[in-house]
Amino acid sequence: MLSVNSLNTEYRTGRGEVLRAARDIAFEVEKGKFFTLLGPSGCGKTTTLRSIAGLERPLTGEIAVNGRVVFSSSRGIFVALNKRNFGMVFQSYAIWPHMTVFENAAFPLQVRGTLSRQAIAERVGKVLAVVALDELGSREATKLSGGQQQRLALARAIVMEPELLLLDEPLSNLDAKLRERMRFELKRLQRELGVTTIYVTHDQAEALALSHEVAVMNEGRIVQIGSPRAIYERPLNRFVSEFIGSSNFVDATVLGADNTPGLWRVRTSFGDLLAHSETPLLSGASVTLSIRPENVVLSEAETPAAANRFTGMVSSKVFQGDFADFQIRVANVTLLSRTHPSLRTPTGETVHLSIDPEKCIVLSSV
Amino acid sequence: MTATEHPAIGLSKPSGFDAKWPIIGAAVLIVAWLALVPLVFLLWQSFMTPASPGMPAMFTLANYSNVYTGAETFRLLGNSLTFASGAAVLSLVLGTSLAWLNERTNTPFKSLVYALSVVPLVIPGILFVTAWIMLASPKIGVLNLLLQRAFDTDHVFFDVYTLPGMMWVDGIQHAPLAFLLMSAAFRSMDPSLEESALMSGASILQVARRVTLRLALPALAASFLILFVRSIESFENPALLGLPVGIQVFTSSIYEALHAYPSDVGLASTYAVTLLVITSGGIYWQSRFARHGSRYATLSGKGYRPRRMDLGNWRYAAAGFFLLYAALVIGLPFLVLVWSSLQRFYAVPSLAALKTVSLYNYRAVMDYPSIGNAVWNSIFLAFATATAVMILSAVIGWLVLRTRIPGRWILDNIASLPMVMPGLVIGLAIMVAYLALGGGLYGTIWILLIAYMTRFLPYGMRFNGASLLQLHKELEESAQLSGASWFTTFRRIVLPLLKPGLIAGWIYIVIVSIRELSSSVLLYSPGTEVVSVVLWEMWQNGQYVQLSALGVMLIAALFVFVLAAQAFGRRFGLSEV
Numbered sequence: 001m002l003s004v005n006s007l008n009t010e011y012r013t014g015r016g017e018v019l020r021a022a023r024d025i026a027f028e029v030e031k032g033k034f035f036t037l038l039g040p041s042g043c044g045k046t047t048t049l050r051s052i053a054g055l056e057r058p059l060t061g062e063i064a065v066n067g068r069v070v071f072s073s074s075r076g077i078f079v080a081l082n083k084r085n086f087g088m089v090f091q092s093y094a095i096w097p098h099m100t101v102f103e104n105a106a107f108p109l110q111v112r113g114t115l116s117r118q119a120i121a122e123r124v125g126k127v128l129a130v131v132a133l134d135e136l137g138s139r140e141a142t143k144l145s146g147g148q149q150q151r152l153a154l155a156r157a158i159v160m161e162p163e164l165l166l167l168d169e170p171l172s173n174l175d176a177k178l179r180e181r182m183r184f185e186l187k188r189l190q191r192e193l194g195v196t197t198i199y200v201t202h203d204q205a206e207a208l209a210l211s212h213e214v215a216v217m218n219e220g221r222i223v224q225i226g227s228p229r230a231i232y233e234r235p236l237n238r239f240v241s242e243f244i245g246s247s248n249f250v251d252a253t254v255l256g257a258d259n260t261p262g263l264w265r266v267r268t269s270f271g272d273l274l275a276h277s278e279t280p281l282l283s284g285a286s287v288t289l290s291i292r293p294e295n296v297v298l299s300e301a302e303t304p305a306a307a308n309r310f311t312g313m314v315s316s317k318v319f320q321g322d323f324a325d326f327q328i329r330v331a332n333v334t335l336l337s338r339t340h341p342s343l344r345t346p347t348g349e350t351v352h353l354s355i356d357p358e359k360c361i362v363l364s365s366v
Numbered sequence: 367m368t369a370t371e372h373p374a375i376g377l378s379k380p381s382g383f384d385a386k387w388p389i390i391g392a393a394v395l396i397v398a399w400l401a402l403v404p405l406v407f408l409l410w411q412s413f414m415t416p417a418s419p420g421m422p423a424m425f426t427l428a429n430y431s432n433v434y435t436g437a438e439t440f441r442l443l444g445n446s447l448t449f450a451s452g453a454a455v456l457s458l459v460l461g462t463s464l465a466w467l468n469e470r471t472n473t474p475f476k477s478l479v480y481a482l483s484v485v486p487l488v489i490p491g492i493l494f495v496t497a498w499i500m501l502a503s504p505k506i507g508v509l510n511l512l513l514q515r516a517f518d519t520d521h522v523f524f525d526v527y528t529l530p531g532m533m534w535v536d537g538i539q540h541a542p543l544a545f546l547l548m549s550a551a552f553r554s555m556d557p558s559l560e561e562s563a564l565m566s567g568a569s570i571l572q573v574a575r576r577v578t579l580r581l582a583l584p585a586l587a588a589s590f591l592i593l594f595v596r597s598i599e600s601f602e603n604p605a606l607l608g609l610p611v612g613i614q615v616f617t618s619s620i621y622e623a624l625h626a627y628p629s630d631v632g633l634a635s636t637y638a639v640t641l642l643v644i645t646s647g648g649i650y651w652q653s654r655f656a657r658h659g660s661r662y663a664t665l666s667g668k669g670y671r672p673r674r675m676d677l678g679n680w681r682y683a684a685a686g687f688f689l690l691y692a693a694l695v696i697g698l699p700f701l702v703l704v705w706s707s708l709q710r711f712y713a714v715p716s717l718a719a720l721k722t723v724s725l726y727n728y729r730a731v732m733d734y735p736s737i738g739n740a741v742w743n744s745i746f747l748a749f750a751t752a753t754a755v756m757i758l759s760a761v762i763g764w765l766v767l768r769t770r771i772p773g774r775w776i777l778d779n780i781a782s783l784p785m786v787m788p789g790l791v792i793g794l795a796i797m798v799a800y801l802a803l804g805g806g807l808y809g810t811i812w813i814l815l816i817a818y819m820t821r822f823l824p825y826g827m828r829f830n831g832a833s834l835l836q837l838h839k840e841l842e843e844s845a846q847l848s849g850a851s852w853f854t855t856f857r858r859i860v861l862p863l864l865k866p867g868l869i870a871g872w873i874y875i876v877i878v879s880i881r882e883l884s885s886s887v888l889l890y891s892p893g894t895e896v897v898s899v900v901l902w903e904m905w906q907n908g909q910y911v912q913l914s915a916l917g918v919m920l921i922a923a924l925f926v927f928v929l930a931a932q933a934f935g936r937r938f939g940l941s942e943v
Contacts, residue, residue, distance in 0.1 A: 053565060055561055055564075055565075080676070081561075081564050081565060082564045082565070082566075082567050082568055082569060082570075083567070084565075085567065086565060087565065087566075088561075088562060088565045090558040090561070090562055091558075092556055092558050094556065094558035094559045094561065094562040096559055096563075096577060096580075096581070097581070098580045098581060098583070107563065107566055107568070107576070108566035108567055108568075111563075111566060111567055111568040111569070111572050111576075112567055153562075156562070156566065157565075160566065160567065166565075
């Protein structure tokens with residue numbers, strides 16, 4: 001459906017420096033899927049989205065939608081953005097303040113000039129009903145609340161039945177409660193409409209909740225593409241692991257392969273571990289392990305000796321309401337463990353840890 | 367002093383005297399005197415018969431009844447409104463198209479258009495109008511003569527001595543101002559409003575018409591009114607182009623009423639009051655529209671670089687438009703002035719006339735009887751006005767923005783009042799006031815200083831107000847907590863922090879003071895001429911070639927001053943001067 005190939009962009013800053021915002025970006029999105037570009041600010045995700053939209057002209061690369069090439073540097077193709085037929089929701093919503101709700105949503109149909117006045121009214125009415133704004137058609141757009149503006153922007157973007165829906169951090173201007181509700185709304189709408197969607201966000205929770213597939217970006221490059229679960233459970237490197245959730249990083253040396261395929265024996269400063277690696281490892285190689293805090297399971301009772309079981313001491317703890325964070329001292333290493341708040345082991349007491357070998361990830365690169 | 371007699375640092379010496387109230391009081395009195403007294407006397411004069419040696423002035427309504435029942439006045443009103451709105455529409459259309467092309471498209475030569483915005487500053491109105499007379503008068507206009515020669519006809523192609531001609535000259539003179547106003551409006555618009563329209567499939571023209579211009583509507587209305595007021599206040603243009611052919615507007619009629627014999631001050635004052643009503647209305651509605659416009663300013667926090675739309679091959683046409691504009695606003699007027707300044711007797715550019723080029727006129731200007739005096743007067747007035755206005759408006763601005771004194775907004779309005787007063791009206795009002803009050807100021811250079819200070823006080827208020835708004839109150843409060851008196855705080859903290867704004871405003875007022883003509887022309891006497899008045903005299907005497915030479919020198923001097931100001935402004939981090 002959408003394919004982006006070796007996309008590179010460049011622009012000059014005010015001081016004349018050349019900044020490479022996106023480097024060798026390449027990905028494919030299947031029809032009807034929800035694809036997210038996730039990364040910290042300045043990672044090039046917005047530039048990539050604006051390049052797809054046609055708001056920016058990349059230096060090199062190729063972008064095609066449904067087999068139609070909309071940009072190709074080698075063939076000198078650049079389809080003007082008003083001929084691309086993509087819908088877009090801007091971060092600021094960009095609701096036109098001089099128009100009513102209806103006029104805002106009708107604009108994309110009016111400028112095409114192919115539908116009759118009545119057909120336009122019908123289509124707009126349907127779309128406004130989808131976003132639950134059908135009662136407010138004649139209201140001035142500036143009189144809408146933040147959430148309503150966001151839904152109007154969405155209605156305007158989908159009213160022309162675009163081939164591609166582009167969303168640039170559409171939830172970031174909403175307050176926390178509304179943001180959570182709109183997440184479900186957005187997911188439901190996208191599924192119902194079946195429109196291929198590209199979503200840009202810096203919020204990892206949003207990305208995991210909404211997407212079929214996530215591309216994590218850093219410093220202009222895509223560092224990992226995968227399903228939300230794969231990205232979270234099997235991060236390729238320290239950046240992904242750190243950016244999405246929190247993680248314990250442990251230095252280790254590879255001892256050799258375990259009998260179970262995919263598992264490897266490694267040595268850390270607090271003892272030997274079984275860890276998972278997607279790629280084969282060389283014995284003696286130095287690696288870094290990533291262990292999610294919720295996978296460090298604590299218990300006060302001693303458990304039978306087995307792989308990946310250690311004894312440590314609670315060095316501090318923080319009660320967070322729906323969970324509790326414990327810092328556990330094991331030998332000379334401190335591990336963070338996220339547990340059910342019912343665990344009440346006092347600071348300074350001994351506690352027993354176990355880590356599932358499958359959840360103990362050897363990072364393939366640093 | 368020995369270590370034992372250590373004065374307590376925490377306690378300042380118990381001085382009972384605070385300089386705050388005397389200084390503020392003096393500033394309030396000066397401002398009220400400057401802005402209100404002439405206005406009161408102007409109103410008074412409009413209800414009085416002219417005083418003559420045998421007859422004291424008496425109350426009368428005749429001025430108003432004569433003015434408002436005469437058909438002449440309605441012709442005057444019609445001419446003034448037509449002239450001002452025509453000129454404003456022309457400059458607004460030009461300025462808006464230029465601003466749109468410059469801000470929103472990829473037309474080349476962008477920096478050229480920006481550079482040209484200083485033109486109205488460096489070319490005084492009288493020179494701009496004179497230059498266009500030399501270009502497009504039916505008899506001696508270069509454009510006419512060249513076209514007539516080319517087509518071998520005696521058809522008159524352009525005639526500036528008509529109402530459309532006057533609108534044309536005034537319109538292109540103010541186009542750079544319209545460009546600046548509309549550029550600012552376009553820049554404060556959230557670019558994603560237009561991007562989303564493009565994403566919706568609209569064409570560039572549809573976006574411009576249905577989104578950009580619609581959103582700019584309040585700004586367009588406000589800019590139109592500013593330009594309208596500028597044009598209706600304009601004196602040089604109607605005096606030079608309209609008076610010779612009997613096309614009269616309010617300003618030229620005021621001038622004529624005063625220079626007729628016997629002069630009719632009452633009639634002039636009545637015209638002036640009428641003009642004041644029109645300009646006040648214009649400024650009032652302008653501020654209403656400007657406030658309305660801020661409702662649309664929905665700038666998002668995220669600073670996108672606005673996308674430039676690709677005009678394709680049309681951008682060369684747009685670049686041609688830029689160059690044509692440059693030629694009309696500065697190229698042709700300046701060249702024709704330079705050409706005529708090099709001719710001993712005015713001649714149309716040709717190879718034959720090229721042989722008679724000489725610097726004779728420049729020498730003649732140096733020998734002009736009052737020139738030395740005039741240059742000195744202009745410099746003195748410019749520096750004195752700028753310094754006095756900036757200090758005065760800093761104190762008033764502080765009082766308005768920093769204190770909670772009841773009625774301070776009245777003071778703000780009084781200080782901004784001269785904004786609605788055309789230069790000619792200020793000149794007339796001050797003339798009336800100081801003739802009636804006596805005191806011997808009339809006929810001295812001080813009367814000009816008073817007029818300039820009155821006229822440019824609102825500029826000072828604007829520059830100082832803008833920088834005071836950015837100055838955190840805590841900076842002053844901590845100085846006072848450190849034990850500084852009000853005067854010390856003002857001198858050591860407020861003034862230094864206002865410095866960039868003070869310098870920018872000072873330079874601006876110096877420039878506009880040097881160009882000032884419409885007040886000066888009513889208030890000068892032999893010995894107190896200024897440079898612009900010398901230009902005016904030369905025009906009256908028909909010394910066009912000497913006028914051109916003096917004009918070229920004045921433009922060069924003002925240009926150097928603007929360049930210096932910009933270099934200076936950059937050092938202080940000012941974006942515009």
